[in-house]
Amino acid sequence: MSRQTAHTRILWLGDEACGNPAISGGKAASLSRLASRFPVPAGFCLSADLLEALTDAGVVIDTAAELLGEAYLELARRAGCDDPRVAVRSSAADEDGLGLSFAGQYETLLNIGAGRLVHAVEQCIASGRSDRVGAYRQQHGRADQPVRMAVLVQHLVPADVAAVAFSANPVSGDREEVVINASWGLGESIVGGTVTPDTWIIRKADGMVMSTMIAEKQRMTVLTDHGTMEVDVPRIMRAQPALTEQQAAAIAELAIQLEEESGHAVDVECAFADNALSLLQCRPITTLA
Amino acid sequence: MDTATAQPTTRRHDPRTLQAPANFPIRWEQPDDAKMYWELDLMHYPAPMAPLEFSLMLLYSHGFNTAAEQFELPVRMRNLHINTYSYQCIYPIALPPEGVLKMLNGIGRVFPGFTASIQKKAVDGQARKYLAKMTPFVDRLMEIWNNDWLPEIKEHLAFWDRFDLRSATTDALLKHFEESVQRSLRIGDIHFFIGIPQLYAISRYQDIYTDLFPGDHPLEAFTLLQGFDNKTLETDRELWRLSLAAASVPAVREVIVYADPANVLSRLKELPEAGEFLAALEAYLSEYGQRGDRFSTIGEVSWIENPAPVLKNLRDYLINPVPDPAEERIAHERARTEAVAAARARLKGYPKPVVEQFETALRAAQEGTILQEDHGFWIDYRCLYRLRRVVLEFGRRFAASGVCERNDDPFYLTIDELRETAAKLPAIDRRGLIARRREEEKRFASIKPPRAVGRLPLMPPPEADPVARTIVRFFGPSSAEQKDAACIRGTAGSTGVFRGTARVIRNLADASRLAPGEILVTETTAAPWTPLFATAGAVVTNTGGVLSHCALVAREYRIPAVVGTISATERIADGAQIEVDGNTGRVTLL
16 A cells, blocks of 8 residues: 555544544544543544455455454554454444434444454445445435445443433433433343333432433343343343442433533443443434424 | 022132041131131141140241241241141231232233233332342351351250250259240241241242243253252261271171161170271261151151161162262262353353342352251251250150150140149149040041141232242142143152152151162152162152252252152052153153
């Protein structure tokens, strides 16, 4: 490669260039901009241009595989562990933008080890071309624009508890309170709607817990050797609160700070692993009245 | 058509009232008792109990209610002595009014989901409250046992051992008896402070295991609990060691194997070369022989008084040597370590709170498994044996004064009658009364008592209630559906399949008929029976669930077990060829 520009080299979350959604896609850009001040797991982004250079008909070419391998080693160094598992996610230019959420329309591959990284990236690229995404784009009047899709590779948080927090009540529209949904394991069961999570409502002004509804949490997403699976929560834990009060307070604080940072109400995905909070995603609330 | 005359003129019989058979007439001392549901506790007391034994057992079972109160459990227990048998009633303390229950039952027939969800909500709320109370005990079982309860038990034992029964005046003996009663009440409390959390610990773990590993055979959960040493295994192991001592002296071996069991002891005493063995036997009996046939040592002849069960097992070991139980246990321990490691590996990607909950539950269940045997050794056997000795001392004095005939006659008196007889010795002649009661016991021993009397409850104990579930897993079901004439269904208690000859054994004395490799078929087993597990091919019981003593010990000995069949001893003929499938809980008549 002659000269590496911001478009054609691996970008790390927190790098200035990575914060440009035109290059790294909406999701990666937004996380990158937050990475220096918020607990965003280490990760790198393969921009749309770089992916074009690295692939041939959607297949990663040999030299690119080497590049990915090096980036993975660097990720291991930054994450401070030898064999980190990663999440491989699409990050389309228009995804997670202010207008449309595209939530769940693109592929996310979780718990990928070094050996399956290349394949995961290929799967992620393929998903950008899928009918499902095409239909969504068409439905929202974006069919004419070409898909500019980057791929984000991020250290996987082995979540003990996952939560989705809203910096404004998405149901009532009340902007004075944070609403938190939380459940055991990875966030996929909450996002996918297969579990009824606990609901916490916390008043922004003073952090007062206005209400908690501890749900019968039947299912949870756990890590397997090479991915994830959804399993039953043991009966004895179903009605136990997934979050402690301190954890709920920390999430509320995170949502408030992110709202201040972004200048608008946000929908935050986050997780606790070993009682350390990680920010996984931050999007504007698109449906707020 | 005249419908009016078709109506019966007498009041309709309540379908919930259980009809006692004609040979088992019941006279309810308190009329309200007739409205409760009383089940025969065949697991603990399959045979008639003498009045004093029953009264003294009540001192212990009272502890269930003390513990239930302390843990805020929604149930209490009562026992009734009906026609010499012990019936027990575990009843909810706060049940909705009967009208509400009937309405819920009615709705439930049409909308089963509705009634079930209302019941579940109520049960869950209640369980949350009492589990908050009980869980701190459950999670520190062994620590509390070692630091508090066992030292206290030893102090009580020392109290009895300090007292010289033979040389005491009868007044002093009476005072000693009263203090024994008081201490027994306290020991009964401790028994259930440990017993309830200990069983719940295993049941809770079983739930978590099956929830986390739904594809596994339910009994695989127990592999992770096995191979720990406990007082029952120690008792059996020391007996095995004693068999080595017997084997090393040919003359001793000869007598134990070939002499008439009734004469073994006297024959050994005549042998000059048996001295060392007899000393070892005596040491064994004084340490481990403070136990009788079943769970209660009050009314049962202990091994110290009659070592026949010990000699029978020695004979089995001599005829059919079994591997060193210590080594067996180590192999078992290895299997457990591997199973624990495998479970941990399977949970590697699970949320840490889930893994921690599993680990906590596993550890408590392992401790519970040990304590299920150890509490029996210290409390049910050692303490009750001492209580028995106090009663026998009265018996010795009564017999010497002519107010009764045998040392164990006082068991046929009530506590008050015993007090009165002792206080006025030798003024009150009890021989007639005792003879009548012995006669009554004999009569009822020969009939089959109804499994339950009184009135069926409106609602069965809720499956969703963790303690109700624990109790069912311990006692086993109260009925078992039997469709197939050649197949007896029970509960899978210990895995494996074994074909062989069935021996229907009624009591330990009868157990001498069980040859090594035969299948033990019996009403129930208690710790004193466990040496039999070392040589039996499999075991089948009428009573008990997956947490029963029998199932637990069968797993320790790794022999197949089917428990809670209700009727195996009736349906299996002695000597029949059967297949015991401990994986499915079925016994097939071949």
